[in-house]
Amino acid sequence: MNPYEVDLDRGPANYVPLTPLSFLARSAAVYATKPAVIHGERAFTYAEFYARCRRLASALARRGIGVGDTVAILAPNVPAMLEAHYGIPMAGAVLNALNYRLDPKSIAFILEHGEAKLLIADAEYGETVAQALRHIGRSIPVIAVDDPSYAGERGGKPPGEKEYEAFLEEGDPDFDWPRPADEWQAICLLYTSGTTGNPKGVVYSHRGAYLNALGNALTFGLTPRSVYLWTLPMFHCSGWSYTWAVTAVGGTHVCLRRVDPALIFPAIKRHGVTHMCGAPIVLSMLIHAPAEARVPFDHIVEVATGGAAPPSTVVAAMESMGFRVTHLYGLTETYGPSTVCAWQAEWDGLGAQERAARMARQGVRYPTMQDMMVADPLTLAPVPQDGRSMGEVMFRGNTVMRGYLKNRAATAEAFRGGWFHTGDLAVWHPDGYMEVKDRSKDIIISGGENISSIEVEEVLYRHPAVMEAAVVARPDEKWGETPCAFVTLKPDAEAVSAEELIRWCREHLARFKVPKHFVFGPLPKTATGKIQKYVLRDRAKAVE
Amino acid sequence: MNPYEVDLDRGPANYVPLTPLSFLARSVASEGGER
Numbered sequence: 001m002n003p004y005e006v007d008l009d010r011g012p013a014n015y016v017p018l019t020p021l022s023f024l025a026r027s028a029a030v031y032a033t034k035p036a037v038i039h040g041e042r043a044f045t046y047a048e049f050y051a052r053c054r055r056l057a058s059a060l061a062r063r064g065i066g067v068g069d070t071v072a073i074l075a076p077n078v079p080a081m082l083e084a085h086y087g088i089p090m091a092g093a094v095l096n097a098l099n100y101r102l103d104p105k106s107i108a109f110i111l112e113h114g115e116a117k118l119l120i121a122d123a124e125y126g127e128t129v130a131q132a133l134r135h136i137g138r139s140i141p142v143i144a145v146d147d148p149s150y151a152g153e154r155g156g157k158p159p160g161e162k163e164y165e166a167f168l169e170e171g172d173p174d175f176d177w178p179r180p181a182d183e184w185q186a187i188c189l190l191y192t193s194g195t196t197g198n199p200k201g202v203v204y205s206h207r208g209a210y211l212n213a214l215g216n217a218l219t220f221g222l223t224p225r226s227v228y229l230w231t232l233p234m235f236h237c238s239g240w241s242y243t244w245a246v247t248a249v250g251g252t253h254v255c256l257r258r259v260d261p262a263l264i265f266p267a268i269k270r271h272g273v274t275h276m277c278g279a280p281i282v283l284s285m286l287i288h289a290p291a292e293a294r295v296p297f298d299h300i301v302e303v304a305t306g307g308a309a310p311p312s313t314v315v316a317a318m319e320s321m322g323f324r325v326t327h328l329y330g331l332t333e334t335y336g337p338s339t340v341c342a343w344q345a346e347w348d349g350l351g352a353q354e355r356a357a358r359m360a361r362q363g364v365r366y367p368t369m370q371d372m373m374v375a376d377p378l379t380l381a382p383v384p385q386d387g388r389s390m391g392e393v394m395f396r397g398n399t400v401m402r403g404y405l406k407n408r409a410a411t412a413e414a415f416r417g418g419w420f421h422t423g424d425l426a427v428w429h430p431d432g433y434m435e436v437k438d439r440s441k442d443i444i445i446s447g448g449e450n451i452s453s454i455e456v457e458e459v460l461y462r463h464p465a466v467m468e469a470a471v472v473a474r475p476d477e478k479w480g481e482t483p484c485a486f487v488t489l490k491p492d493a494e495a496v497s498a499e500e501l502i503r504w505c506r507e508h509l510a511r512f513k514v515p516k517h518f519v520f521g522p523l524p525k526t527a528t529g530k531i532q533k534y535v536l537r538d539r540a541k542a543v544e
Numbered sequence: 545m546n547p548y549e550v551d552l553d554r555g556p557a558n559y560v561p562l563t564p565l566s567f568l569a570r571s572v573a574s575e576g577g578e579r
Contacts, residue, residue, distance in 0.1 A: 068546025094548060115547060184559075186548040203552050367567055370560040400558040408551040418556035 017183035019206040020213050020244035024050055024086050027250040031224070036247070038271060039079050039255035040149045046250070049083070055171030056087025062170060063118070063141075067092035070114045070189055074098040074107070074129065075122040076257050077230040077239075080145045080164050084120060085234070085243040089187045089206070090177035093117075096189040096201075097235040101449060103510040104128050106199065108135035110191050114201055114405065116140055120164065124150055143167045149257050183207035188238050189405060192332040193443060193450040201405035202332045204238065212335035212399040213244035215368030219340050220275060220304055220326065226251035229267055231259050232277040236448070240277055240306075240328075240336030251275075261289035269297045277304045279448025280314065280480050283325070287317040297322060304328050306337060307448050308480045309436075312356030329362035329436065331422055333401045333414065338369045339434065361435040362393075362426070370397035373419070374428040380417045385428045393426045393434060394419040442533070444473040444483050451513045456483055459508045463501065465493035468523055470531045471515060474540035484540040485515035488522055517543050 027036070028050035036049035044052065065071060071088045073095065075081040081097070088095040096114045098107055100122075107128065111119065121129045122145045129142060144160025187206045191199040216222070228246045230253065232239055246253050254271050256263060259282055267273060283305055303318065306328040310318075315325050328337035341363035347355055365372040374391040375382045383391035400420045403411035414421055425438045442453040453471040460469035467490040474484035489496060498518035505514040517540070524535040 068548055184554060186552070203548060208558075365570060367570055370566050396557050397560050398558070398562070402548075402552040402558060405552070406547055406550070411551060415555060415557040420557045 017180050017185075017206060018210040019089075019180050019183060019187070020209045020248070021086060021090055021177070021179075021206070022210075023213065023244055023248040024053060027247055031250040034250065035252050037079050037082060037253045037255060039147075042079070042148070044079065051173035052079075052168060053083050053086035053090060054175040054177060055168040055173050056083055057090035057171065057177050058173075058175035059167050059171035060088065060091040060093060060118070061175070065091055065093050065117055067185070069093045069117045070096050071118050071120070072096040072098055072111055072114065072116040073120040074100055074125050075120065075145055076100065076124070076147075077234055077255050078122065078145065078147045078149070078257060079255055080120060080122075080147070081234050082230075082243060082253055082255065085188075085238060086247075089180075090175075092178055092180070092185075094186045094189050094203075095238075096191075097238065099191070099233075099235050099449070100125055100128075101510055101512055103508075104131035105135055106510065107132040109198065110201070111140060112136055113198075114189050114191075118143065120145060121160065122147060122150070124152055147257065180206050183210070184402070186402065190235070190237060190332050193452040193455070200407055200410055203402040203405050204335060205402050208335055208399050208401070209238065209241060209244055211368045212241040212338075212366070213248050215366040215399065216241055216245035216337065217249050218368070219328075219337070219342075219366055220245075220302065222246060222249045222251055222275065224250040226275050227254060227271050227273045228252065229254045229264065229271070229273040229276040230256045231264060231282050232279075233259075237330070237332050237336035240304075240330070242277060242336075259285070261285055262293040265289070265293060265295040265297075268301055269295045272299065273301055274299070275302045275304075277306075277328075279307045280305055280310055281447040281478065283310060283314050283318055283323075284478055286321065286323075287314065294321075300324055302326065304337070306330065307445050309360035309362075312352060312360075315356055315359060316352060325359070327359055327361070327363065329434075333420060333422075334369070334395055335399045335401070338366050338395055338397075338399055339363045339372065340366060341433065358433075361429065361433045363433050365395070365397075366399070368397070369395060369399050371395065372434065374426050374434055375419075377421060380419065383428055385430050385432065387427050387429045387435075390425050390427055390437060393422040393424045393436065395422065396420065444471070444481050446476070446482050446512055447479045449512050451483055453483065456485070456505070456509065456513055456515060459505055460485060460487060460501065462508070463496070463504050465489050465496045466501075467491075467493075468531075470523055470533060470536055472533055472536045472540050474517060474543060476516075482516040483513065484517040484519070484536075484543055486519045486521070486523055486536050486539070489520065519543060 032047040036046040037044045142160040145164040188204040304326045327341040329339045330337040377392040383389040444451040456471040468488040473481040476482045524532040
């Protein structure tokens with residue numbers, strides 16, 4: 001035995017489970033009087049932010065919620081949503097942030113599958129919650145968030161037994177929250193569209209969340225002076241783990257109820273926003289904002305985007321408005337971003353076209369992701385770094401999910417060969433930068449939201465006049481992609497219009513999943529009768 | 545047992561010992577030489 005293995009053991013003084021919750025405790029001590037969270041006319045210092053989160057944890061604990069219990073939240077980027085990322089795991093419980101664009105049936109599925117013990121819901125989604133709860137065979141206590149900046153109807157107020165602020169009053173602001181006994185303990189549950197209709201529940205650990213928060217802070221250059229505007233929904237990968245990253249450095253969170261240029265530009269100017277994230281659609285919205293919505297600002301705002309490569313015209317237009325664009329890539333399964341198109345000094349001198357070509361690449365792994373490769377999905381042999389050979393993007397590291405909840409088969413499939421398989425196909429350039437070329441999964445990404453083409457197809461197949469249906473992505477300047485449906489009607493069916501099928505889809509799907517284009521006719525097939533989706537993808541490009 | 549304790553184990557894809565040596569490998573990769 002070597003001498004380093006003797007009397008040098010782990011103990012409470014030198015080995016503590018990693019958790020992003022420790023960032024808040026630290027920032028509350030270091031930046032007690034500094035604004036931690038700004039929302040409209042409200043602002044909370046770090047001391048207040050911490051006290052509110054401890055109240056939330058304490059109020060949950062008093063209701064018997066603890067380790068292994070799921071607490072769901074359906075809310076836009078308001079303070080309650082941010083506090084949920086701390087208060088819920090401080091009770092030992094698991095946070096399940098729900099996508100507010102989903103339809104009531106999907107939300108009901110998630111609440112059931114995730115076994116939510118309590119739901120926190122914003123008044124705006126009162127009707128959605130009421131409908132979702134009707135689908136569920138058991139009652140779930142609801143805490144209603146009544147955000148003062150919500151101007152809409154409160155008629156459909158959630159059947160909440162208590163308002164959120166009153167619920168916080170139940171809790172102890174000095175609650176001595178239980179530290180996680182194990183850093184592998186679950187912190188978040190996030191559902192993602194899979195290749196099958198039902199979404200899969202991705203489970204995050206305290207360890208992974210801690211590491212990706214630090215990876216983000218390092219990669220995006222966050223400092224204690226950073227002011228982060230919440231243009232990215234926090235239900236997406238825990239806000240790409242920025243919910244914890246901004247707190248880690250003691251920066252300021254600026255909440256935003258709605259992603260609207262008329263709110264974004266004034267917030268940038270008023271609060272001196274330094275950083276923000278968003279899907280390419282957010283960048284497009286800013287570029288095409290009406291003149292009266294644009295408030296000029298005289299500093300550089302760093303904006304990170306992902307989900308699709310930012311087109312050169314978008315980068316140029318953003319730069320002319322005072323933004324600097326960073327391209328990130330990741331998935332729900334990797335706590336949000338896990339690669340960055342890291343800037344190289346020699347790119348400074350390149351022309352616009354060449355710079356855009358560099359920036360379109362998804363890049364290199366985060367410093368907190370231990371390994372990435374582009375490889376053959378079967379043999380796991382890395383492809384040559386020649387910028388031409390295609391392979392699947394794979395990750396290995398501590399910011400890869402624990403797995404899919406109650407889905408051993410899907411977890412095993414995703415981790416086969418000891419690597420996480422992203423389902424994205426890419427080339428690997430000689431300089432080590434990876435560039436995604438296609439997705440092997442049947443997923444359409446529209447406005448930053450994943451749509452399972454199979455889920456849409458299933459709805460179309462249920463229409464009495466439809467014989468066959470195939471849904472593929474159609475490139476779209478505004479949304480990145482939109483679903484395009486190819487439909488063959490039954491020979492004896494009466495003619496059905498695209499409008500009728502749109503109505504049908506709206507009844508059965510969330511609005512963003514409804515195909516924007518319909519093409520009627522026979523579908524191209526292989527010799528074995530398989531629908532040739534790549535042919536349809538080409539055809540979709542030409543559809544007007 | 546709660547559902548988070550079932551079939552969500554540590555494995556080579558999602559649990560790697562932390563080491564600062566991975567930073568050097570990564571900084572080399574950004575210059576195109578990791579493999």
